[in-house]
Amino acid sequence: MNENGTLAIFTPKNPEAIELIRHDAAHIVASVVQKLFPGTQVTIGPSTDDGFYYDFARDKPFTPEDLEAIEKAANEQIKQDVPFTRREVSKEEALDLFGKLGEKFKLEIVEDIFNKGATTLSLYEHGGWVDFCLGPHGPSTGRVGVIKLTSVAGAYWRGDHRNAQLQRIYGTAFFTQKDLDAWVTQQEEARKRDHRKLGKELDLFAFHPAAPGAVFWTANGTMLFTILQQAMRTMCLANGYVEIKTPLLYNKMLWEKSGHWGKYRENMFLILDPEADPALPEEERASFSLKPMNCPSHHLFYEMKRKSYRELPLRLHTQDVLHRNEATGVLSGLTRVRQFQQDDAHIYLMESQIADEVAALTKLIAKVYDAFGLTFTAKFATRPEKKIGDDALWDKAEAALKAALEQTGLPYELKEGDGAFYGPKIDFDVADSIGRKWQLGTIQLDYVAPERFGLEYIGSDNAAHRPVVIHRAIYGSFERFIGILIEHFAGNFPVWLAPVQAVIVPVVERQEAWADEVAAKMRAAGLRVEVDKQNSKLAAKIRDAQLAKVPYALVIGDKEVEAKAVSPRKHGTGKDADLGLIAIDDWIATMTKEAAIPY
């Protein structure tokens, strides 16, 4: 340790400590890999949220068997308890060292580090294997309890797909085997919540190879979808929006005007002109495209009629179907699809109205997420490389959106270069069951589109002015949002959202008449119920209802028929699950309350 260093004592209880041993683990794995597979080049290997990875350059891929061998050797090195030593070297020494080792990628990083103004480089060595690293590392490999390798995957050098593809080995490390076992169990639990698994089990949706990335919604899934649609519609209407519908298919002239043709075409499904010369490239033969976003249609809609400043903010809401030709490798259940519907809106307003509108929107988004108990993180994303509009407009848009965001007091993370091609945005992310974060809601500020579409409103001065546009979605897309909800609730939807809210269970056939009457009464009250007339025992029917995660099973035997009542059983096990005999009208009143949409 040098004289200016900071001293921090890490014990296994520190949250930093686990990160530290995972970084140690990355070094251990890399050293083992180079021992087992001579000629493999090392690159970088950081710790992640629940483990670490290390990227290697090697001609042959690592097989699952290789991974086992690496894991075994890594854990042996832990047992040997090899010390880590640290020393500092100059640029020349570093270049000399990694040059002699023939580590091309390391040399590249060394250059970068010193170009950024570093004067020395810290090296960490253990068992004769050396890597440079900011550190800190533990005193010896023995401090890492156990290493488990989880997968291999391709990754591009410096995250750029134009660069060489490396092989990334993922793994994790814990202080004890017990911690590792607990983590494995937790991973298994998380996988039980996977919406793709639950979607099948609860009969919510399906996919078919004939339509990759497009959802078949079952009756249950469609119910979820339409409840969410209706809830959003109602909320939008209450907040000054109007809902409109626009075409799905447009002449490419629209996309040229909006800028999608230049910046987004590879994601668009093109309709080719049958008359066109087949020798021409596809984009030149294209005459129409399915819309990948609603914005251009809304801009067209806006300009169809003269607008007055008195109409602003004009809030257009749409739930139309969108198609995006996503790369095959990115499709994933409901969270990444090719055909989807957003709870989209475009708000046309004056610059002076931006701050209030953004504040109102963040409030609305928080209200909706709260209703589901979802926790989110906000990201502020600035201009990307692939963009339209000049820097002056972007400066203005970024400054305005940032100011509005800061006024709300919401904590946020800055994501440079992550904005939409037409404007900066605030994204709202929610994590899925295995911790992957998905973008749901978004607020995007756009000065470019009004220019391109020549949008105007007549001000109080009787002159034409240019409005600004806010693109926003709260759920994001219905598909992704439902995927997240399934995992969030583990399929146990609250009454208001459950596709089937109650199953009526007659004990034997002679009670079916009252069961049907109860069903009719409940349906008349707007509740979604089914009668289980299967020829099976009560216990079996209860089990079916439990497995289907229906909020209530309403048992009807002779007592209930006699009393014009039901005996509800709540989904779940506790001893208070059985609610006892309740008169039908009282029960309908109770359930109707629980069925109310909370936003």
Place this chain on the structure above:
RNA sequence: GCUGGCGUAGCUCAACUGGUAGAGCACCUGACUUGUAAUCAGGAGGUCGCGGGUUCAAGUCCCACCGCCAGCUCCA
């Protein structure tokens, strides 16, 4: 799109180093009339993702394609 893995009945999964596909659940039929997580018996159900190839013989080996999974690039 890239790297790796996977694809057997509606679902979950078996089938030794190649020898011609099997279980449970679900489904259908019948019996049983049952009070809070599985009643019993019988039956039906598969071009082993698709197309080629190797072989006397392919679910099993090889090639190409399609789809799915993990990750990367990209994104709601």
